[in-house]
Amino acid sequence: MTAPAAPLPPMIDWGLAVALGSRLAGDGPVVSRAEADEAVAELRAGAHRSTGLVREFTGLDAPDGTAPILVVDRPGWVQANAEGFAVATRPMIEKIAASKPPSGIGLKVGAKVTGAEVGGLLGFLAGKVLGQFDPFHEPHGRLLLVAPNIVHVERELDVDPHDFRLWVCLHEETHRVQFTAVPWMREHLFSEIRAISDTVEPASFLEGGLERITEAIKAGRNGGSIVEMFSTPEQLEVIDRVTGMMSLLEGHADVVMDDVGPTVIPSVAQIRKKFTKRRQGVGALDRVLRRLLGLEAKMAQYRDGAHFVRSVVDRVGMDEFNAVWAGPENLPSKADLSDPDGWVKRVLA
Template sequence: MTSNMVDWQLAVSLGSRLAGAGPEVSAGEAAATVAELREGANRSTSYVRDFTGLDAGALSAPVLVVDRPAWIQANVDGFATLLTPIIDKLEAKKGPPGPVTQAIGSRITAAEIGGLLGFMSSRVLGQFDPFHEPSGRLLLVAPNVVHVERELDVDPTDFRLWVCLHEETHRVQFTAVPWMRDHLFSEFNALADTVEPQRLLDDGFKRLSEALKGGSSASLLDLMGSPEQKEIVDRVTGVMSLLEGHADVVMDGVGPSVIPSVAAIRVRFDERRKGVGTLDRLLRRLLGLEAKMAQYRDGAAFVRAVVDKVGMADFNAVWAGPDNLPSKAEISDPAAWISRVLQG
């Protein structure tokens, strides 16, 4: 964290306050949940390997079972890593802000980041953090898992393993395919290089205000993205759709053999993904979560189409290097990816 333009600790504090503690559980139930999630992640490693053919070896990326504040802290750390190049660029262009401006501005930005993470922290079940040194880490958010399994009225043991299958697939993706982490980081750095700080300040927040008033259906990324940025975003969208869709295919492929109630879980969870209430749907749209849901759906369709056509072994050519990754367009046209990568 090389800049004082964001009060990162205030962002953690505000986000944690907004997040709430989660469902009430006894000390014994909390300990059992943590143990079961850890065990589920460990069990899932071999399931993912046998289904996909991806071997992550000793899996150097650790598994952490966390509460909401710890998830917020982890994501503030990630934001600091990703935003530092943009902040440095702004300071280089305009010079360091004065002490009063810095004090006020850092708190305003912290409030915005804290509000975002406070909202997200009660909804995320798990996340692979690829930018944590040295090789990433898997976060499983225990209170949210308990909340959702109660909300859906599903078997807790089955649901926890189901969540672990999806999230463990991400850990395997990044550890069995070690270049993926550096590739994504380079894409985010390229995105930072395209940012025009003054344009973002002058135009982006005005358009965001219009969206909040109901005049736009765009996400934050759509509101603030230049054409050059959108080219990079399209590439990242292709990668993220692949990763999320692949994880969904794994959990659906492995689930029936190891999770007795998987069919009921999938139906109820998919219904939950649609969001509840007008405010929730608005926030999901603005934060790009609707696009996230599309990544699950479109990415899974891509993976299934390719595997059905050529088999898992040939599909795994997608992990050979960055040039083999599907573009955003190819996610919607699997035959084009097959032609380019496998038949070209």
């Protein structure tokens, strides 16, 4: 049994983050109790149905009984992601605390400020996310499907709700299968997070970060995300590796939902056309926020990852492509995404 983690200085007020994020997220579309119950039941059934469809198409076999499937509302998504952020940021907080443990009123004020910042971020994202695999939940992760957002988008796009719900489930269940059928993937993600934390120099973190963001703006690189602006060259190397991995996971899931979709979802072509247009953002402010928060890069992950997966599968077939899951060394780099033939030569030669 793993020993409980030692308590850390409360550098982020997670309670405030959850409360603020939940309030900012809102409740979502107005639905009757019967409509809500139907959507929840259909999403659960769609996720379970998708497991076999994903297995048949990809050859990935996830053990039964791992990584539960949860249908949540917006506050539920905020709570789950606050818990995930707490796990993800723990290595960095441990390093900062070991270097110069904060204390007193400064610690309390700082925790409130960071809690408010995290809450604002979660509140914004809680109205956008349709589903998500949470790898930080013990012991194997969990799948979250955000029912009010799915209902909102299916109404906004004016698509068949039953088809749209299964289409979303295919994408998100693919992520659950990826992490549970490939058990080293979860620990590899954690190791990359620790690698970023190892590069943090607590004493100069804020000062250096401010200097880097100023230089980025002056150099005309302010089209990047806040994360990239604050990152050191060492951290950017890790971010590039993570980009390759996440692009693979997102692109692989997009390929599954689009290639399996026509066999079980009659209106999949119409859904894809409308949804792709929606991914571009709905207004100027929305697009700016997406860019600053790194969501523009997320859109590129879908596109570049799907291109990589399709290119390799078309060339060597799904069985050979599945060598990508053999170990971290076989994951595509950021450069491989635009050079699938290079990956084939490196990994399959």
